[in-house]
Amino acid sequence: MKRVELNKENKRASLLKTSFQLFSEKGFAKTSISDIVKEAGMAKGTFYLYFKDKYDLRDQLVIRKSLQVIREANEALESKPQKGFENQFIAYVDHIIECLEKDKILLRFINRNLSGALFESMMEGAIGADLQNLLRRCEESMAAEHIICSNLHLMVFTLMELLSGTMYSCILDGQPVTMEEYLPYLHESIRAIIHAFCREQAEDTENPAEP
Amino acid sequence: MKRVELNKENKRASLLKTSFQLFSEKGFAKTSISDIVKEAGMAKGTFYLYFKDKYDLRDQLVIRKSLQVIREANEALESKPQKGFENQFIAYVDHIIECLEKDKILLRFINRNLSGALFESMMEGAIGADLQNLLRRCEESMAAEHIICSNLHLMVFTLMELLSGTMYSCILDGQPVTMEEYLPYLHESIRAIIHAFCREQAEDTENPAEP
């Protein structure tokens, strides 16, 4: 029964916003549709005009929020380009960390609610496109720098799993150390993995760009 | 007196086993206590003689199952000792992977239900002791090989986060590749991270403590 919440105009947005708050506070399982509509200041029936059920709402929420993080990281990367593939990648990672460190609730939310099934469906939507984009840009950078990667997909996968796991622990729990303390080690680990996957192309003269 | 004690332990074991099965099949949220006791063939009230509630049951389950994996890996490691710290660690990881690849349900269960709060409480129990043990053994190995690690704790943290994230994806979803395909890359990544954290001690005799 809070406000009338920008009445009319944008009920869907209001429901998304309210439910994000409640899911973060009380968790998904303990948040009822009743709670959401009461907080959003509308009637129960209205919920079903916009979402199929609670799960539908959650999934839309995860997609929007994840997309938002990735977009922000992309934009930040474009506005401040780095020299060299390795540095670019690390800058990208730092943007994501910075973004989620500012919005810990979002981090917790994404981590809690990002199920495998949903993740795959996201990969075929806008997020997938964005990530394809990222991969392509990586390839370009590496080509420009004459770097050969044994398996780009798996390298990104490895790096992303490392990032998401450690980020969650350090940012949210400060366990085993805070993100600030961990960051140099993370950077080193990332560089080490990149080196493990990549090698520089042999001499320019002998190998004139893959004949 | 013995008969009765035995019977109790059977009851508890039966509840744990049944609920593990149901949680794995239908998920924790969609499994009711009714389901569990019906499947286990006992009265509802009996459940409450052994567990405080569904959450208590789940936590005990996670602890038992996790402990089991770690113990198995420890035993396997002891029975087949490896040469060198790096190889030892990789063998340890391989044991865990092997163990969870055989029991995917267990992997899914642990990953789904291992919340941060529970994890920390586990670290103060038997599992914590086992992991302390592991760390100590690492230290001994490294000392014996004159390897200096910049931060052993954070190295193990990094390696474990990498392992658990990739393991979940590859073993359970086969995404982006199967574990079999990913394994060589994982090994390389592990070695790379270890190298990033460690360096060999300078000359044996002279070694004037970092000149």
Add this chain to the structure above:
Amino acid sequence: MKRVELNKENKRASLLKTSFQLFSEKGFAKTSISDIVKEAGMAKGTFYLYFKDKYDLRDQLVIRKSLQVIREANEALESKPQKGFENQFIAYVDHIIECLEKDKILLRFINRNLSGALFESMMEGAIGADLQNLLRRCEESMAAEHIICSNLHLMVFTLMELLSGTMYSCILDGQPVTMEEYLPYLHESIRAIIHAFCREQAEDTENPAEP
């Protein structure tokens, strides 16, 4: 809009009526919410749209029923005014007795369920206002008759405790005698207590009775 409001009030009334019946028949503790809604012909959930729980329902019931008795006694008193404070008070008491003798279930219900805590909260609501009214009227009567009461509050308290205790025994159990038999003794006792608390104002000459 009106139809719906009306329907709601009917539902609430139906629950109150049904539960009063059941509480009277089987007692509060042995009446379940299931019983009530079954008897009232509605769904379980509907109950919780109108009352917080069984205790809330009971309290609302006690308040309504008590108010009803007091209101009736007030109305009866106004329609048949008596001469003199003492007679007025006795007439008031007789109205209450008459009213509860006709509705023994109500008497039993009020007596059983009127806890101290609820009683006090009632005293701050409509019932309190009604009783304040009664006290004020008593004061006026007494002033008009030049009667001085050493402590009006305590007198009414004393009389009411006497009334409620004896009423319950005599009307409901016929113990030690029926109300009919006891009534003259009750009247005498009331008069005696009033005399014990009050005395007539001194001599006419000095204070010529407010001419």
Add this chain to the structure above:
Amino acid sequence: MKRVELNKENKRASLLKTSFQLFSEKGFAKTSISDIVKEAGMAKGTFYLYFKDKYDLRDQLVIRKSLQVIREANEALESKPQKGFENQFIAYVDHIIECLEKDKILLRFINRNLSGALFESMMEGAIGADLQNLLRRCEESMAAEHIICSNLHLMVFTLMELLSGTMYSCILDGQPVTMEEYLPYLHESIRAIIHAFCREQAEDTENPAEP
């Protein structure tokens, strides 16, 4: 699981004592047999060796506790005899008040749990005998003082109802005043009621029992 509570010897007494405490603290309805035996440090089954059920236990408790109060008042009265029937009665009342003011828990317990049905059954047991005793003593006192009471039973009934109602309010709730403040008014009311029921016998010789 407290102590072993004077093990063997006196389980019944232990159960009575423990349950009195718990009933007083949490109320009868919210005290379970589990609570009682746990607190008394014995097994559930043991309860049923001594009491039929919770209601049986409560009733025995009420009887014992009530008897105790009456006995104490009787003993106190005998040890400090008063001059005159009226003073005797008031002394008796004061003893009861004093006794219950010291043990408010007991007062609350008796008031909460003394149902009409139980009361009657008590009247046919030891308590009834004690009260008969009291009545007989009253008659003797009055005869000795040449006082004639229009109805001794109803007078005692009236006085007792007045006493119990006001005592509960004043002692336990301090409402509308404390017992200390109320006591003089109570005494006056009692004397007034006694006077209303009794009159002194006219001259001894000339007045041969109401001509």
Add this chain to the structure above:
DNA sequence: CATGAATGAGTATTCATTCAT
């Protein structure tokens, strides 16, 4: 579009009571 009253299946939890040991 929006409402919110009504539903009733479903859930966790309690507890008096029994009975084999």
Add this chain to the structure above:
DNA sequence: CATGAATGAATACTCATTCAT
């Protein structure tokens, strides 16, 4: 006598979903 594990009926309460207005 004493135990306490086992029972399962019973209870309060929740909540996603529908539908008449």
